[in-house]
Amino acid sequence: AGEIKRFLRDDGIIKVSRSLKQTANKIKYAQEDLAKELGREPTIQEIAEELNIDKEEIAMALESTYQPDYLYDVIHH
């Protein structure tokens, strides 16, 4: 029974944090695909159209994988 509960909890009730990370992954793949296709970096709008979500949603999802920039990293560690 505990296992079923865990399954339901995992599958039926998805927390926002998890869903944002999934979206961030999709954004990463879409960005790579579009870059190949277009021969340049895609814009947020182009990625948004590919994934059929608002560009503001992209801004929010990207935050779930936010890492300070390289320079910042080097300095801080």
Next chain:
Amino acid sequence: MVEKNYMKVEFLSKSTNESFARVVVAAFASQLDPTIEELSDIKTAVSEAVTNAIIHGYEYNNDGIVIVEATIEGNRIEIIVEDKGKGIPDIKKAMEPFYTSKPDLERSGMGFTVMETFMDELIVESQLGKGTRVKMTKVFNSVVYKE
């Protein structure tokens, strides 16, 4: 101790800012890590209130200011959407399902009903010529907090 947080955002009454407002509230509320469904309820309600401020309060005038405030206390969020627009002459009538003052624009008249359905509490205050203030609260049942 109950965790408390507060934010207030103001923006121009342009329809491009509707999705901006939705994401601002979602980003603030997501600090509590609710379920997707709970967050989506809030986004839907905020969307209706902000759309009302833009199309009814300011009647598509782009230089009005819409104000959205949110307060988190424990697992409860209170959201206020305010405009300094034309106000509502009869709030009771405005809140009736299917009532719309703009049937020509194919409005459904279901905005307030949606807000009531998706949130736990809804209070509408308005003064003619002064503006409208919609206060909504919701408890995230998925969020456990210690008192």
Next chain:
Amino acid sequence: MVEKNYMKVEFLSKSTNESFARVVVAAFASQLDPTIEELSDIKTAVSEAVTNAIIHGYEYNNDGIVIVEATIEGNRIEIIVEDKGKGIPDIKKAMEPFYTSKPDLERSGMGFTVMETFMDELIVESQLGKGTRVKMTKVFNSVVYKE
């Protein structure tokens, strides 16, 4: 025609709101249709300014208010980060690379340098005991400028 848009957000000086501030600015800036990298530059700069307001301006006091304003005009965004905290005694010195007044907290002293690097323009104003105002602007080259 130059599309103009404006927003202002205020929030408590809690470190959990750093991430919130980044999303708000990124969501607003996304109207300019930047690349992910351009968006990330802006987030990095905003993050440094907001962190400074919280840890230096308010010295980790949770009930200060941080104000972030953003204005879009054409392909240019102007961002102001403001606090009503303790202020900076010597702005020139504060802006020098590696200068930090809190070496004990393992601060890098590179915040202002990062803002300067990732944005096109940086102006810092401050008054002791009154607060600090950081104004940054950036032009997005990815933006296809439409008449």
